[in-house]
Amino acid sequence: MTEAALMLGQLGEGAKLLAGGQSLIPLLKLRFASPEHLVDLNFIAGTSFIRERAGALRFGAMTRHAELENSPLAREIPMVHDCAAGIADVQIRNRGTIGGSLAEADPSGDWGNALLTLDTTVHCLGPKGARAIALKDFVKDAYTTALGHDELVSEVEVKIPPKGSGGAYLAFKRSAPVYPSASVAVQLTMAGDVCQEAAIALGCVGLTSIRASEAEDVLRGKVLSEINIATAAEAARAAGDPQPDMRGSAEYKRQLVVALVKRAIAIAVRRAHGEHVEGTHLYA
Numbered sequence: 052m053t054e055a056a057l058m059l060g061q062l063g064e065g066a067k068l069l070a071g072g073q074s075l076i077p078l079l080k081l082r083f084a085s086p087e088h089l090v091d092l093n094f095i096a097g098t099s100f101i102r103e104r105a106g107a108l109r110f111g112a113m114t115r116h117a118e119l120e121n122s123p124l125a126r127e128i129p130m131v132h133d134c135a136a137g138i139a140d141v142q143i144r145n146r147g148t149i150g151g152s153l154a155e156a157d158p159s160g161d162w163g164n165a166l167l168t169l170d171t172t173v174h175c176l177g178p179k180g181a182r183a184i185a186l187k188d189f190v191k192d193a194y195t196t197a198l199g200h201d202e203l204v205s206e207v208e209v210k211i212p213p214k215g216s217g218g219a220y221l222a223f224k225r226s227a228p229v230y231p232s233a234s235v236a237v238q239l240t241m242a243g244d245v246c247q248e249a250a251i252a253l254g255c256v257g258l259t260s261i262r263a264s265e266a267e268d269v270l271r272g273k274v275l276s277e278i279n280i281a282t283a284a285e286a287a288r289a290a291g292d293p294q295p296d297m298r299g300s301a302e303y304k305r306q307l308v309v310a311l312v313k314r315a316i317a318i319a320v321r322r323a324h325g326e327h328v329e330g331t332h333l334y335a
């Protein structure tokens with residue numbers, strides 16, 4: 052990876068990295084991108100791994116979605132499994148990488164939304180060495196990150212949530228090989244029936260993923276009654292700013308947010324209480 056970062060620096064702004072190619076190759080085919088050089092990360096040994104160290108899971112940038120989906124270790128954070136298992140179809144999951152997805156910063160991308168509710172750090176390498184950037188500071192805008200043109204993502208680190216914490220990631224899509232119409236990530240820390248900590252992120256309803264902080268405030272310190280959950284879902288709805296497109300009208304996406312928040316909370320609570328619950332993308 053160090054050599055790839057050096058090459059990026061030497062080749063200048065006309066160079067692009069190639070990871071799984073599942074975002075870049077379609078852009079090349081459509082002539083929306085025409086880089087002078089491609090630096091292919093696929094042949095660099097040791098860039099695809101899933102490890103546990105010091106209370107965190109660490110994923111090499113070239114770890115494929117399918118490797119994350121099928122990893123028993125990655126299942127230690129159910130949100131990670133939910134996310135990986137629902138991305139597009141099996142062909143895309145076999146090629147696409149977590150590093151490429153975060154670097155692409157597609158507002159409809161799943162990783163950037165799911166991992167926003169967890170303590171996630173993006174480790175980067177560049178000519179000046181390594182730096183670690185919190186995910187919330189890594190994504191600057193739609194398709195824009197904090198990476199310089201000569202920097203790359205080397206690793207993604209996600210802290211394992213404490214005991215009593217449960218999460219769920221739900222995305223609603225029309226069919227497998229399309230991006231979701233809306234997606235929701237919820238991570239809750241419970242003490243009995245009381246929600247001690249809440250993190251809620253919304254995808255596909257803004258230029259970047261949105262932390263629904265008012266919805267989180269509704270839940271924090273409260274018993275999760277039906278009324279509190281409904282109020283939080285309405286606050287999440289108000290936090291989104293969806294645009295109408297082929298995936299649905301703005302109002303349809305707002306309705307999806309309400310339904311997904313309620314369902315994700317229900318799964319997150321059960322997981323926080325130690326239950327094993329399967330839950331991933333939903334199809335129309």
Ligand SMILES: Cc1cc2nc3c(=O)[nH]c(=O)nc-3n(C[C@H](O)[C@H](O)[C@H](O)COP(=O)(O)OP(=O)(O)OC[C@H]3O[C@@H](n4cnc5c(N)ncnc54)[C@H](O)[C@@H]3O)c2cc1C
Binds near residue numbers: 146231
């Ligand atoms: C039909 C279709 C449906 C899809 N549906 C979904 C979906 O539902 N949800 C979802 O999340 N994604 C979806 N994707 C995208 C898929 O997840 C891609 O794998 C992902 O967006 C990009 O990862 P990649 O490894 O393929 O990166 P690439 O396409 O190789 O690269 C993407 C960009 O990131 C840069 N890059 C790559 N690796 C690094 C790195 N390590 N450091 C810095 N920059 C890097 C590249 O230069 C490029 O600009 C879909 C793709 C297709 C084609």
